[in-house]
Amino acid sequence: MIEISLCMIVKNEEETLGRCLESMEGLVDEIVIVDTGSSDRTREVAGRYTEKLYHYVWRDDFSAARNFAFDKAGKAYCMWLDADDVMSLAGREEFQNMKRELTDSADMVLLPYHTGFDEMGRPSITYYRERIMRNAAGFRFQGRVHEAVALSGSVVKGTAVIEHRKERKGDSFRNLRIYQDMEKRNEEFLPRDLYYYGRELVSHRLYEKGRQVLQAFLRDREGWKENKIDAARQLAVCCYGLGQEEEALLALLQSFVYDMPRGEICCDLGRHFLDRGRYREAVFWYEQALGLKPERDSGAFIQEECYDFLPAISLCVCYDRLGEWDKAETYNSLAGSFRPDSPCYLQNLEYFKKLWRP
CATH class of the missing domain: 1.25.40.10 (Tetratricopeptide repeat domain)
Structure with missing residues (x-):
């Protein structure tokens, strides 16, 4: 059976961290918690579950913090979660089965992620995330915001569902500020950065700037197909917000170019x-x-x-x-x-x- 280090970055998560770690009890073989500057009881909560508790100076860079956490892992595979994530009850058995059946030839495991729920608690937004990675393969997160690991090697899809169960509102402007800071510093925007910057602008109703950023992303040939399809939808929102109804319709129809x-x-x-x-x-x-x-x-x-x-x-x-x-x-x-x-x-x-x- 493979062994897994659960690696998490946290800040002021005393309300949800225990719930997350309880849901993973008996499923992982090591827990690594990296605190990025909590002022509440987060470190006390984390200390109930692990001795591998580290401090990391926050630099507005999620990838850097996650990579630091992975560097502290001692098991063959690394897994990441956010503090307001939980393993679904049905997913626990599926996760155990996956651990027993997975061989060390697998480089990466994708698991279903449910991030939105309707009024009855049923999943409304679902997708797969790269969740578990072979430690020795040298996988690294990229992107200061909306960080991700590029898929490579032998990729396996699992069925154990991770649920994102947010309990409180965070700083809704944090990600936007980071992207705006990147722009001021003339930092390079990868296609994924442009896509998510555009989404942040749309969510804050900055439609003119959002239109410009999303159009730049759609012009980039390196952008991921699925992101381009969604970017066409986001561009339509910008156009509606600017009173450009015909352009909004054309943006939606543009999605058919990609798939x-x-x-x-x-x-x-x-x-x-x-x-x-x-x-x-x-x-x-x-x-x-x-x-x-x-x-x-x-x-x-x-x-x-x-x-x-x-x-x-x-x-x-x-x-x-x-x-x-x-x-x-x-x-x-x-x-x-x-x-x-x-x-x-x-x-x-x-x-x-x-x-x-x-």
Whole structure:
């Protein structure tokens, strides 16, 4: 059985660190905690689980801190988590099975990551992350923000789900400040940096600057395909925010340059036409979304509802406005099969009971 060092960087995580480490109890063989300047009881909590507790002077560089943590690992494989991550209950057995079955020929293990949840606690945003790496292979994180390790060597996909369960809001401007500092210092932006800088700008409604950065990323031939597809969506948000509706539509359509349509893009296109009262065009795109399957092996961010509930409930709205109420009711029933507790679905049930039909 392989041995794994869990390597974490933390700061002021007394509320969640214990929960994270409890969820990994009995799964890893060593715990390395690197504190980057906590002022709360984080170090005390960490000390209950490991003696390998280190201090690291924070330099606005997540990769540097994670690489420092990996350098302190003593086992054959290194694994990383954030303090507000937890191993799912179902994932614990799958993780143990993976440890027993994995051979030392594997260089990297990807695990599913659930980072968003709906009102019933079901995953709404899912994707794979590089999670476990062979220590001797010399893997290094890159990027001051949204750090990652480039996939290489023998890559294995596991099934043990890691859940991101944030308990409190962090500094929402931290990542944006780091990217802006990089720009002021004329530091090199890799394609991944441009993509995530663009996303940060969009999230802070800095649409003109976001448009410029995302367009620069889309012009770069080295950018990852899945990031380019999402960047087209983010660029559309910028264009809408700037009142450039035609340019927004063109940005969404540009995503088709990179690969087959995704459910997320089709729903965005459906919403574009729905909002403008062009219901037939909206129906076309929402039906495309319903007929697609998420590309789970791609590593892309997947919005689960874009492949079932969202297009179904949106088709209900479209057909209702077209006066085709039988179809509208059929799609509402389909939406309910995906999310029977949805307030939209339940309200529609009452609406159709009272609806007069010629």
